[in-house]
Amino acid sequence: MILAADGIEVVAEAVNGTEAVAAVRRTRPDVVLMDIRMPEMDGLEATRRIMAADGGSSTGAGGTGGTAVDDQRTKVLILTTYDLDHYVYAALTAGASGFLLKDVTPEHLIASVRLVRAGDALLAPAITRRLIERFAPRDESRSAVHRDLSGLTPRELEVLHLLATGLSNAELADRLTLSTTTVKTHVARILSKLDLRDRVQAVVLAYESGLVAPGTHSGPTHRPDL
CATH class of the missing domain: 3.40.50.2300 (Response regulator)
Incomplete structure (x- = not known):
């Protein structure tokens, strides 16, 4: 109803x-x-x-x-x-x-x-990160970037890293001195290249691949990207 x-x-x-x-x-x-x-x-x-x-x-x-x-x-x-x-x-x-x-x-x-x-x-990236930090493997022997991320450009890896640490599109744009439209394009390309459905899965992959280590922080994490 x-x-x-x-x-x-x-x-x-x-x-x-x-x-x-x-x-x-x-x-x-x-x-x-x-x-x-x-x-x-x-x-x-x-x-x-x-x-x-x-x-x-x-x-x-x-x-x-x-x-x-x-x-x-x-x-x-x-x-x-x-x-x-x-x-x-x-x-x-x-x-x-x-x-x-x-x-x-x-x-x-x-x-x-x-x-x-x-x-x-x-979910707010902060909530997702809290869960990943609790449940993601903490194998320090993992390489910094999983092979599944090898198809991303250096800029896309940077965007994925910041996205996983809790930044909204607007905050990403401000941090990288880009337009919001450009940031959205980068995010869309990341999702497409990695065959991910949305930002949540991108955050999960960033942690589980070792791109972002549990316990690291890099930006505001106080709000959902609504």
């Missing part, structure tokens, strides 16, 4: 992860609102399967569809009552683009769906 009232088309609903995956395959929505604890198949496994299939959606809250966008892959937005670090981290590494609690306001929910559909990450 909340989504439909704001003009967002709800194309399917499901009561468990199995139904969610099936609904995604059938309707191929832009965004999925996914619960975590559900019978038969939980939301984390459902998210993994949806991401592996490269598109689809549904949940107890409902999948949302809309007009076409450049990135046709379905985005998953976790909507749950469980605010536990290991759930958030597991959801992000499974491919989710964000994490919300069910006490979120209707206005925030609607804005979040639209934000995720546009390809942005919902």
Whole structure:
């Protein structure tokens, strides 16, 4: 009701992860609102399967569809009552683009769906970094830059590093003396080259590859990039 009232088309609903995956395959929505604890198949496994299939959606809250966008892959937005670090981290590494609690306001929910559909990450980089610092491997023998990042230019590596330490697009532009449009272009190229869905996955990769080490900080981390 909340989504439909704001003009967002709800194309399917499901009561468990199995139904969610099936609904995604059938309707191929832009965004999925996914619960975590559900019978038969939980939301984390459902998210993994949806991401592996490269598109689809549904949940107890409902999948949302809309007009076409450049990135046709379905985005998953976790909507749950469980605010536990290991759930958030597991959801992000499974491919989710964000994490919300069910006490979120209707206005925030609607804005979040639209934000995720546009390809942005919902979580503040600071929150993502807190999770990565807690759960990412701390093997000091890793090379500074993982081979998966070898296709990035020096400027793109710089942008990825700053993005992972908590800077918004505006702050990146100010730090690098670039226009916001140019920064957005760099971010889009990074996501494309690394085959990532959004900024959250870019942050995860930056930490897990060793580009950014747990415990390092380089800029403001007090707000989400909304």
